[in-house]
Amino acid sequence: MDRVRLEYKSVLGFVAEEEIRRQGEAVLLAHKRLHAKGGEALGWVDLPVRRDLQQLDEVIGAADQIRSHSQAFLVIGIGGSYLGARAGIQMLSHSFCEVHYSSGPAIYFAGHNASSTYMADLLDLLDDRDISINVISKSGTTTEPAIAFRILREYMERRYGKRMAKERIFVTTDGKKGALKKLADEEGYTSFVIPADVGGRYSVLTPVGLLPMAVAGLDVEEIIRGAADAHARLGSSDLAKNDCYRYAVLRYLLYQKGKAVELLVSYEPCLQYFAEWWKQLFGESEGKEGKGIFPASCLYTTDLHSLGQYVQEGRRILFETVIDIERPRREVQIPEDSADRDGLNYLAGKTMDYVNRQALLGTLLAHTDGGVPNLILKVPQLSPYHCGELFYFFQKACGLSGYLLGVNPFDQPGVEAYKKNMFALLGKPELAQRRQELQGRLEDLTP
């Protein structure tokens, strides 16, 4: 079957079919909330079939332009304006795409941290290559990307001149308001719209994710097609027919039984940032009101030689969701060695992926036996189509999951707490009194 699908038979030792079925009514209610016009979920649910929100033609046009005149492309964004694009690009590109150039520019990320070392090192790369920039921020005032853009805009204008720099700066921001929208209008930068009713972590299928992925040479039409098919397939309110709802229900039931940590596991290193995207999606949607599964990730077999011991025999607070890629992008055969000094000749002629697959299957059984339930998400291959499907699968699962847990999966009130402190400490004039309080507390903490 050429689609993403969930296998959960090995979990039935931990959760009974009857328990799953009993969630059918709660799922129906949550489904209605997700699809309600004007509800909290809003724009992203139907995004894959809303051509107006994707702006695909404009995205592809801009990407062609960028690819034709750039050897490096800087994507400036943080959180939901960063992880989706990075996840898709890593999943579908050459493992060493920054070194092993294809026809398009190398992609670098900026504004996703406040490290001066990272920024200074990044600037080292720029002088001998032609650069384009995509700055992504709904408001334009998020500190990290705003600082990065200020530094890099200045760099671009110094290097190319103000007029030419404009041809190389692309903005993705709110359609109507905000500092970045205003700046883009005044300077005449090519702009893309983040739909007002699509939250950051649900925005990968808007120009937020699509433009960087298109610049990386990915077939964004196919990504959207995969998401649109998933939209149709996962549109049923019937738990028995909807794999992403079943995933949501199973993880909810496991959480009720004391599984506090979910590990997203993959056997392909190119899924490292997909796991990061997933961690934001679920962590930010569910981690509130003292609730929520803690989302973590592993890359196996690497981490079987690291966290594997803990997963097998540590505290039984874990379950795993394994992304099982059925066909690898490339194959390598294990050669024969007549001396067989490493004892591997029983594998000669087999492929590395065959070994990877037996590791996956063996681990599935070992961890299940060890008391760690394993959900399996079968993915036919890492293609743009299935990438789109995966994005949509997890987004919809996450929306439902949050509702089952009894939280609003579309807000993130806790993200403000550190920002408020940081702005005070940075000396924002209107927060002077808070600054004094915080500095007093900090002095008490440091000997």
Add this chain to the structure above:
Amino acid sequence: MDRVRLEYKSVLGFVAEEEIRRQGEAVLLAHKRLHAKGGEALGWVDLPVRRDLQQLDEVIGAADQIRSHSQAFLVIGIGGSYLGARAGIQMLSHSFCEVHYSSGPAIYFAGHNASSTYMADLLDLLDDRDISINVISKSGTTTEPAIAFRILREYMERRYGKRMAKERIFVTTDGKKGALKKLADEEGYTSFVIPADVGGRYSVLTPVGLLPMAVAGLDVEEIIRGAADAHARLGSSDLAKNDCYRYAVLRYLLYQKGKAVELLVSYEPCLQYFAEWWKQLFGESEGKEGKGIFPASCLYTTDLHSLGQYVQEGRRILFETVIDIERPRREVQIPEDSADRDGLNYLAGKTMDYVNRQALLGTLLAHTDGGVPNLILKVPQLSPYHCGELFYFFQKACGLSGYLLGVNPFDQPGVEAYKKNMFALLGKPELAQRRQELQGRLEDLTP
């Protein structure tokens, strides 16, 4: 103070000084076990002052040779034969060292996974550069590195001829026995010894970690000097005078109070793999007998826009250990912009690191207020000296921590479970019956 040190005052709202002091006796006992001649801890405790085990002169000589005749250096290893070197190299190198070459070779890792796509992509990089290889494996029969070495040895012999390939293959393995030792002796490869009494995850200060770090151009003498000074400083059995023991006690007490997950947090992206090294160290040492803190990691401020919501308001099962780098390797100033359309002019003339630091301080208070205890590890700067200090600090803390928890921190019995299944599924002749059983179970799982 130019040394790594622990600050824990903000944790005193969660743990009382008296509770800490009460652990003094348990610490003393554990300390004695750590330092016992012939105990389980064995070789690594005194490694920083055992020149014979470091083989520093030979390591530096080989590194010079490799650097002189290679544009790419492949490090083949997994788990403890992989993470330490990668952690040190990433911590101390240019953020884009694979693209922005310094004088030495670009470093690539292999044999740390079984992905055929990764291996095929890696092979793409090799043809137009001169290559050297370091294969690291105590036994030589660990599946992933053995496969990678078989493929890459064949590549090297095909390309350079058998005789010349020998000059470019470096082996780090057991001093006396094992498949790789035998192969190295027969072929005449330059070899380094993994001391018999040093376990994988404690081996970064042997040639396992030192040779790749030296090839990357790091000052390994300084790394050892930092570790040796830490060895002296952290040699006291007195809890009040030993920061790494205090760290171990605090995390143990937090665990007793229901904190099931420790987040190692850093604000510098170059510590990503140091966190991975730390996760193996603690996860593999403590995750057994149904016990242990689950080790996870975050890179802030990136993840403040991702997992930050969960940390601030999700389930209160977390505590954080924050690595606070006091001086950045490089600085970048935030420029003035007369129009101030992004509203950042209150930061003009300040450095990015100043912002990063206020983010750290603001987050420390916000998370503590949110019920997440914060331990702070102050590190003067990311230098080779402090890198060595950090490695030793956490190793010794981990040994003590495991003893406090009541487990043997130096074994890893659970790592075998998946391997046993995998070998059976791969068709090892002697496991034929187990294979049949496992395949039957797998058929039941898959519709």
